[in-house]
Amino acid sequence: MTQTADAFEVEPFHLEFAEAVITGLSQAAKYIPTKFHYDARGSELFEDITRLDEYYPTRTEIGLLTTYGPEIAKLAGDGCAVVEFGSGSSRKTHILLEQMKSVAAYVPIDIDNGALKEAALRLKEQFPEIPLYPVHADFNQDIDLPDEIGDASRLGFFPGSTIGNFELDAAVEFLARAGALLGDGSSLLIGADLQKSLDILILAYDDAKGVTAKFTLNLIHRINRELKGNLVVERFAHKAIYNDEIGRIEIYIESLSDQTVEILGRRFSFSEGERVQVEYSHKYTIPQFRELAAKAGWQTGQVWTDENDLFSLHYLTRA
Ligand code: AVJ
Secondary structure (H helix, E strand, O other): OOOOHHHHHHOHHHHHHHHHHHHOOOOOOOOOHHHHOOHHHHHHHHHHOOOOOOOOHHHHHHHHHHHHHHHHHHOOOOEEEEEEEOOOOOOOHHHHHHHOOOEEEEEEEEHHHHHHOOOOOHHHHHHOOOOOOOOOOOOOOOOOOHHHHOOOOOEEEOOHHHHHHOOHHHHHHHHHHHHHHHHOOOEEEEEEEOOOHHHHHHHHHOOOHHHHHHHHHOOOOHHHHHOOOOOOOHHHHEEEEEEOOOOEEEEEEEEOOOEEEEEEEEEEEEEOOOOHHHHEOEEEEHHHHHHHHOOOOOEEEEEEOOOOOOEEEEEEEEE
């Protein structure tokens, strides 16, 4: 894409979003890439999701980190640099860092600078002795690690089953890129949500209080705010379905009527019931996830799961 900020008359900061929305809504099958959920409001709403009764992944993974933290710390060894992809509030990192005796550095990477700054403040307070090097970046793009971490061995941390947002090829690509970034001799502690019964899954992505719906529809507010959109949020709905064949939750914004909207002076039409794909959340069995990791050049080793087999935490290594 070679359009300039000028061509859209949009702030340079909003250009990437502008290009993505205009491209995505111009397709026969409309879509908006998931990462654009995470502006300040979206990051806040995602934090609210993690506290819902229906949303089991966060508390289950926190349980795993708490129970198996000492084992993880032993595997990682002393003196490693922890690099987290999509750190958000860094709530889980606190649990991990508490269990590790000496950490050379913590490098949180996040697309939302506000979340990054807030998390850094809390971390500094709780772990004043750990050097902190926040990186404000999109982990889908090429990143450089701060020079300051030197040659400390690296432990990547990618919790939350955020890997589930990627389609299979993109997940392998991400894991391979993370491997290249972290380097030989590194490890990766990564959360992967497990396949499970439909009712649990659907409720987790369509909660009674409608917080997940707000998270999805925040994209509409963001389009209106940043891209001079005139969408009426009440004319759209959050829709979560489970694709049994692929084993993933699919989230859409569904148009509730035939309608035409304007975004950056361009018109986009929706028919009643038409869907804009905004998120995938892939669910894996343990063997499926191991296969994926192996394809990306990681050796699979330890895996921890909870007693209800809701969530898995994998420890991968790279020779
Ligand atoms: C942050 C990608 C792990 O897929 O469960 C939660 C995002 N979206 N509810 C997930 C999400 C709607 C979440 N991840």
